[in-house]
Amino acid sequence: MSIDYKKEIKKILKTIAFGSKGIVGLDIGLSSVKIASIEKKGDEYHLLGFSKVSLPEGAIIEDEIQKPEEISEAIRQAGEEIGADGLNCCLGISGPNTVARKLQLAGGTDDEIEDQVLWEAEQYLPFDIEDSTVDYHFVGENEGGGVDVIVAAAKNDVIANFKELVEAAGGTVKIADLGILAVTNVFEFVMGDKLNNPEESYLLLDIGAQKTFFIIYKDGMIVFTKEVNIGGVMITEEIQRQMGVNYYEAEDLKLTGDDNGNLPEEILEIIDDVVETFFSEIKKAIDFYISSTSDESLAYCVVTGGSSLIPGLLEGLEALLGVDVSVLNPFDAIQYKEKDFTEEEINQIAYTGVQAIGLGMRQP
Numbered sequence: 001m002s003i004d005y006k007k008e009i010k011k012i013l014k015t016i017a018f019g020s021k022g023i024v025g026l027d028i029g030l031s032s033v034k035i036a037s038i039e040k041k042g043d044e045y046h047l048l049g050f051s052k053v054s055l056p057e058g059a060i061i062e063d064e065i066q067k068p069e070e071i072s073e074a075i076r077q078a079g080e081e082i083g084a085d086g087l088n089c090c091l092g093i094s095g096p097n098t099v100a101r102k103l104q105l106a107g108g109t110d111d112e113i114e115d116q117v118l119w120e121a122e123q124y125l126p127f128d129i130e131d132s133t134v135d136y137h138f139v140g141e142n143e144g145g146g147v148d149v150i151v152a153a154a155k156n157d158v159i160a161n162f163k164e165l166v167e168a169a170g171g172t173v174k175i176a177d178l179g180i181l182a183v184t185n186v187f188e189f190v191m192g193d194k195l196n197n198p199e200e201s202y203l204l205l206d207i208g209a210q211k212t213f214f215i216i217y218k219d220g221m222i223v224f225t226k227e228v229n230i231g232g233v234m235i236t237e238e239i240q241r242q243m244g245v246n247y248y249e250a251e252d253l254k255l256t257g258d259d260n261g262n263l264p265e266e267i268l269e270i271i272d273d274v275v276e277t278f279f280s281e282i283k284k285a286i287d288f289y290i291s292s293t294s295d296e297s298l299a300y301c302v303v304t305g306g307s308s309l310i311p312g313l314l315e316g317l318e319a320l321l322g323v324d325v326s327v328l329n330p331f332d333a334i335q336y337k338e339k340d341f342t343e344e345e346i347n348q349i350a351y352t353g354v355q356a357i358g359l360g361m362r363q364p
């Protein structure tokens with residue numbers, strides 16, 4: 001029996017419309033679970049609350065859930081901390097069994113566009129369309145008179161596995177969205193008019209613990225995305241290996257250094273070595289993009305994620321890319337009440353909270 005894809009798409013859209021009230025953004029990363037509660041007031045977004053609960057070593061390895069009970073417990077705690085009523089969430093999904101891609105379509109009625117999305121998706125998805133969920137966002141009309149869309153797809157079992165974790169924590173997944181799209185939403189909202197020049201392209205990097213989202217944005221839309229397998233845990237593991245300490249001690253050494261808060265030479269050397277790998281992977285991704293699109297208009301780069309705090313990373317990226325690199329500050333555009341957060345919390349959230357914020361901003 002063949003699956004009625006159209007019905008599938010409608011079903012997803014219905015879930016989105018239904019779940020839009022009172023939802024929080026939930027980001028399950030390798031190092032921690034993060035929840036952001038966002039309120040939309042007119043054109044403004046307000047951060048009402050944010051919570052973050054660390055995960056134990058190896059809770060998720062290469063996008064495979066290894067420690068479901070610990071992850072659910074962290075989700076439960078994070079929900080409790082934020083006081084989320086019922087923990088209805090927009091869940092971020094990522095990994096090799098997900099795809100976000102821009103498509104140029106011929107256009108037409110909604111039904112015709114849906115047909116074109118499914119036809120195209122079937123051609124390029126690296127997994128079977130029959131076992132996956134496909135959704136799309138309109139971007140706008142293109143020069144050829146057709147429409148541009150961003151197609152988001154994920155394998156059903158990936159969504160189901162993460163849903164189970166949330167349900168075991170007493171929560172409900174109202175919407176699932178791709179982490180890459182959530183991060184890009186914040187980027188668009190924060191950068192605003194700075195993204196308007198159609199002759200320029202921009203690189204957005206979310207450098208986390210196990211992976212880096214690599215996103216090229218041009219002329220009002222995502223034109224290329226890739227998940228690159230680099231992240232801060234590679235440094236942690238190297239510290240463990242070279243210094244004979246455990247994961248938690250290594251993480252601590254990386255973040256706080258010695259008793260005086262200085263990073264010892266040994267650690268700095270490890271960081272420099274691993275960061276070289278980061279740069280060569282980012283270079284590969286950018287070279288691939290340039291050779292497949294002939295687009296050489298990169299104008300600047302914006303970074304987020306906890307590992308963008310690695311000493312020397314921004315300077316190294318600037319040298320590698322030959323453009324200015326800056327850190328995405330969600331609070332350039334997103335409001336919050338100063339009495340609700342300490343300065344240190346806001347600083348932490350600014351670096352590691354962007355995906356959860358983008359998920360929390362999600363509207364139907």
Ligand SMILES: Nc1ncnc2c1ncn2[C@@H]1O[C@H](COP(=O)(O)OP(=O)(O)OP(=O)(O)O)[C@@H](O)[C@H]1O
Binds near residue numbers: 030232255310
């Ligand atoms: N000051 C710092 N210096 C170096 N690394 C840091 C610093 N602060 C945080 N990190 C690193 O950032 C990583 C956590 O960042 P983030 O929360 O963005 O990742 P994640 O979302 O959990 O992971 P992923 O998205 O890869 O699943 C950890 O590897 C942590 O060691």
Ligand SMILES: [Mg+2]
Binds near residue numbers: 305355
């Ligand atoms: Mg992350």
